[in-house]
Amino acid sequence: xxxxxxxxxxxxxxxxxxxxxxxxxxxxxxxxxxxxxxxxxxxxxxxxxxxxxxxxxxxxxxxxxxxxxxxxxxxxxxxxxxxxxxxxxxxxxxxxxxxxxxxxxxxxxxxxxxxxxxx
Amino acid sequence: xxxxxxxxxxxxxxxxxxxxxxxxxxxxxxxxxxxxxxxxxxxxxxxxxxxxxxxxxxxxxxxxxxxxxxxxxxxxxxxxxxxxxxxxxxxxxxxxxxxxxxxxxxxxxx
Numbered sequence: 001x002x003x004x005x006x007x008x009x010x011x012x013x014x015x016x017x018x019x020x021x022x023x024x025x026x027x028x029x030x031x032x033x034x035x036x037x038x039x040x041x042x043x044x045x046x047x048x049x050x051x052x053x054x055x056x057x058x059x060x061x062x063x064x065x066x067x068x069x070x071x072x073x074x075x076x077x078x079x080x081x082x083x084x085x086x087x088x089x090x091x092x093x094x095x096x097x098x099x100x101x102x103x104x105x106x107x108x109x110x111x112x113x114x115x116x117x118x119x
Numbered sequence: 120x121x122x123x124x125x126x127x128x129x130x131x132x133x134x135x136x137x138x139x140x141x142x143x144x145x146x147x148x149x150x151x152x153x154x155x156x157x158x159x160x161x162x163x164x165x166x167x168x169x170x171x172x173x174x175x176x177x178x179x180x181x182x183x184x185x186x187x188x189x190x191x192x193x194x195x196x197x198x199x200x201x202x203x204x205x206x207x208x209x210x211x212x213x214x215x216x217x218x219x220x221x222x223x224x225x226x227x228x229x
Contacts, residue, residue: 044206044208044222044223045157045159045165045210045220045223047210047219047220050216050218059215059217060217097165100167101170101171102153103216104155104210104211104212104218105153105155105167105210106155106157107167109165110164
């Protein structure tokens with residue numbers, strides 16, 4: 001059974017940093033691209049980043065480019081999102097999602113971890 | 120401002136059919152042949168319902184179907200059930216290896 005378990009969310013001040021983790025199991029981790037997708041309270045889904053199975057090709061939404069870094073360790077079946085220079089508008093539930101039939105659709109999602117950026 | 124436009128809400132009675140549209144409003148909205156649809160019940164994570172316009176993942180009821188005409192993709196749910204009440208999102212890849220989501224549509228089963 002595929003499982004994705006996010007952790008690391010919490011309350012952080014504007015300008016601060018946070019590192020999210022996504023522990024994966026139930027599939028060949030290195031063979032699948034993974035993404036982070038976020039959802040602000042009461043709002044819609046917003047794609048954040050994508051990393052290939054090898055970890056060599058990361059992509060970012062313009063809204064987080066230069067502030068967020070996605071990485072993965074295929075030996076630990078873990079995905080990370082390092083978030084720096086956080087802003088109030090980064091407040092959201094952050095989901096990790098596994099690639100489905102192609103890199104642009106997601107067949108499994110975690111339950112999400114909540115990040116609140118506030119002073 | 121999303122480049123994929125969905126109606127904010129739709130509704131239908133049990134047993135009826137409803138259709139949710141997803142229209143591209145930007146030249147960078149990507150290929151409409153790669154539209155996916157997700158269902159998100161309140162308080163839950165999204166679930167993939169349709170990929171590449173009209174393909175259903177294993178386990179998704181055949182009451183859910185997808186189609187496309189020009190720049191508009193559509194999700195049709197036939198034989199509405201109370202459990203179908205949720206938010207629905209379309210998505211599409213862009214030419215710069217990012218993904219766009221539509222603004223979401225709230226489906227109410229009357």
